Amino acid sequence: MITTQQTKDDSSQLAIDYVNAVYKTVESRNPGEPEFLQAVKRIFTSLLPAIAKHPKYIKNGILERISEPERLITFRVPWVDDSGKVQVNRGFRVQFNSSIGPYKGGTRFHPTVNTSIIKFLGFEQIFKNALTGQPIGGGKGGADFNPKGKSTNEIMRFTQSYMTELSNYIGPNIDIPAGDIGVGAREIGFMFGQYKRMQGGYEAGVLTGKGDRFGGSLARTEATGYGLVYFVNEMLQDHGFSFNGSRVIVSGAGNVAIYAMEKAMQFGAKVVACSDSTGYIYDEKGIDLDTIKRLKLDEESVISAYAAEHPGALFNENCGDIWTIPCDIALPCATQNEIDENAAKLLINNGVKAIAEGANMPSNQNAMDLFNESHILFGPSKAANAGGVAVSALEMAQNSMRLAWSFEKVDAKLHEIMHNIYRESINAAEAYGHPGNLVYGANIAGFIKVGDAMIREGVI
Ligand SMILES: NC(=O)C1=CN([C@@H]2O[C@H](COP(=O)(O)OP(=O)(O)OC[C@H]3O[C@@H](n4cnc5c(N)ncnc54)[C@H](O)[C@@H]3O)[C@@H](O)[C@H]2O)C=CC1
Numbered sequence: 208m209i210t211t212q213q214t215k216d217d218s219s220q221l222a223i224d225y226v227n228a229v230y231k232t233v234e235s236r237n238p239g240e241p242e243f244l245q246a247v248k249r250i251f252t253s254l255l256p257a258i259a260k261h262p263k264y265i266k267n268g269i270l271e272r273i274s275e276p277e278r279l280i281t282f283r284v285p286w287v288d289d290s291g292k293v294q295v296n297r298g299f300r301v302q303f304n305s306s307i308g309p310y311k312g313g314t315r316f317h318p319t320v321n322t323s324i325i326k327f328l329g330f331e332q333i334f335k336n337a338l339t340g341q342p343i344g345g346g347k348g349g350a351d352f353n354p355k356g357k358s359t360n361e362i363m364r365f366t367q368s369y370m371t372e373l374s375n376y377i378g379p380n381i382d383i384p385a386g387d388i389g390v391g392a393r394e395i396g397f398m399f400g401q402y403k404r405m406q407g408g409y410e411a412g413v414l415t416g417k418g419d420r421f422g423g424s425l426a427r428t429e430a431t432g433y434g435l436v437y438f439v440n441e442m443l444q445d446h447g448f449s450f451n452g453s454r455v456i457v458s459g460a461g462n463v464a465i466y467a468m469e470k471a472m473q474f475g476a477k478v479v480a481c482s483d484s485t486g487y488i489y490d491e492k493g494i495d496l497d498t499i500k501r502l503k504l505d506e507e508s509v510i511s512a513y514a515a516e517h518p519g520a521l522f523n524e525n526c527g528d529i530w531t532i533p534c535d536i537a538l539p540c541a542t543q544n545e546i547d548e549n550a551a552k553l554l555i556n557n558g559v560k561a562i563a564e565g566a567n568m569p570s571n572q573n574a575m576d577l578f579n580e581s582h583i584l585f586g587p588s589k590a591a592n593a594g595g596v597a598v599s600a601l602e603m604a605q606n607s608m609r610l611a612w613s614f615e616k617v618d619a620k621l622h623e624i625m626h627n628i629y630r631e632s633i634n635a636a637e638a639y640g641h642p643g644n645l646v647y648g649a650n651i652a653g654f655i656k657v658g659d660a661m662i663r664e665g666v667i
């Protein structure tokens with residue numbers, strides 16, 4: 208049951224009844240999908256003020272439609288491992304909402320991938336993409352394939368098989384996948400090559416995150432992490448704080464985490480800890496990012512190797528304990544639900560000032576409630592990590608024009624987009640009765656763009 212602490216007038220009671228009824232249907236229609244239901248509940252709850260103010264969303268069945276994917280594709284991905292044995296994985300693509308543009312969203316290769324994970328990510332992507340101000344709808348895909356320990360040839364064969372089936376459903380004006388956990392420039396390159404081979408020609412606009420030699424945008428690799436720090440900088444400046452001289456903790460050591468650390472350091476912060484799925488490292492002198500980049504980007508090594516090279520740095524094999532370390536700013540950049548109630552309490556008790564989500568939905572609901580009650584500055588993922596998809600849309604624009612912009616030009620546009628997302632979210636939070644609450648603000652600002660487009664496009 209979705210509840211609100213606001214005083215209830217007739218329109219807010221109508222909104223509560225509507226949201227509860229739709230949520231009940233979503234729950235019964237999607238059993239065994241906890242992450243998807245978590246994302247829907249969170250977004251529906253924060254949309255109550257907008258639904259109360261604009262009953263058109265009730266009449267037009269917007270919540271019923273927006274929570275049901277336009278299309279969900281699952282498929283067999285057979286491939287041959289290095290020993291000659293045939294392996295089979297399950298591939299997914301959810302084409303969630305195309306009301307403001309073609310489906311757009313990343314691809315995750317991880318053993319935990321299932322329908323619930325893909326749908327939660329695709330659902331979030333609808334609102335995130337709308338917030339960027341660019342014409343992109345929401346989608347997401349992936350497979351329950353574990354890239355860890357696989358050879359490059361195995362990864363290529365798996366990725367080619369994945370694209371062989373996926374190619375039936377995507378295209379530069381239909382659905383444009385990109386990377387996510389376990390899918391970086393190498394995997395996007397293999398996908399791109401296989402798509403080209405199957406379509407009989409070069410089609411730059413079908414994927415983003417490509418190498419810069421074949422249609423990729425400069426600064427896409429850095430975009431999610433840099434964008435996160437640009438967003439946090441806006442939050443901090445609004446409240447008289449800054450990165451300069453602050454202590455920062457970043458979970459993860461992948462694409463998002465590495466470039467979040469890089470930009471935070473450029474802004475004068477000291478990053479004292481980061482992690483991977485095997486544990487975390489704590490270096491009171493400040494993390495040496497060159498070592499992390501070499502270990503994670505070049506050598507595919509585990510994070511404990513950092514401590515072996517840096518006397519004075521500590522390694523702890525429980526990655527979740529990273530939040531025990533006192534910090535001013537926490538940037539969870541690993542995976543969903545990595546901050547629970549206990550981690551949130553530790554962060555608050557240790558004096559954290561700001562938390563912003565580089566990963567998708569890394570804080571669970573109890574953690575978010577605690578941050579809210581404690582008035583900690585909180586940047587929710589769909590606003591704070593939108594820089595990656597925003598630069599993907601800039602890559603699509605460059606591909607359409609057959610142009611390649613400089614790093615500085617793309618980075619400046621990213622900076623401006625993150626500023627706009629922050630302002631739009633803050634303004635919506637204020638306008639809908641939750642001043643300063645970026646969860647309400649981001650969800651409402653994204654929803655209104657998509658909901659209004661859905662109304663204008665008719666009942667489809
Ligand atoms: N790559 C992108 O452009 C975007 C990624 N995201 C989100 O950011 C998060 C990270 O994605 P990427 O950096 O792209 O993936 P990645 O595969 O490059 O890196 C993920 C990192 O997290 C670590 N990790 C996984 N589970 C962990 C755990 N429980 N505790 C600590 N570390 C753990 C892995 O070892 C790895 O270092 C995901 O939630 C993803 O959905 C969001 C927006 C865009």
Ligand SMILES: O=C(O)CCC(=O)C(=O)O
Binds near residue numbers: 312595
């Ligand atoms: O660049 C993209 O299309 C996808 C980025 C992504 O997967 C995300 O924002 O979570």
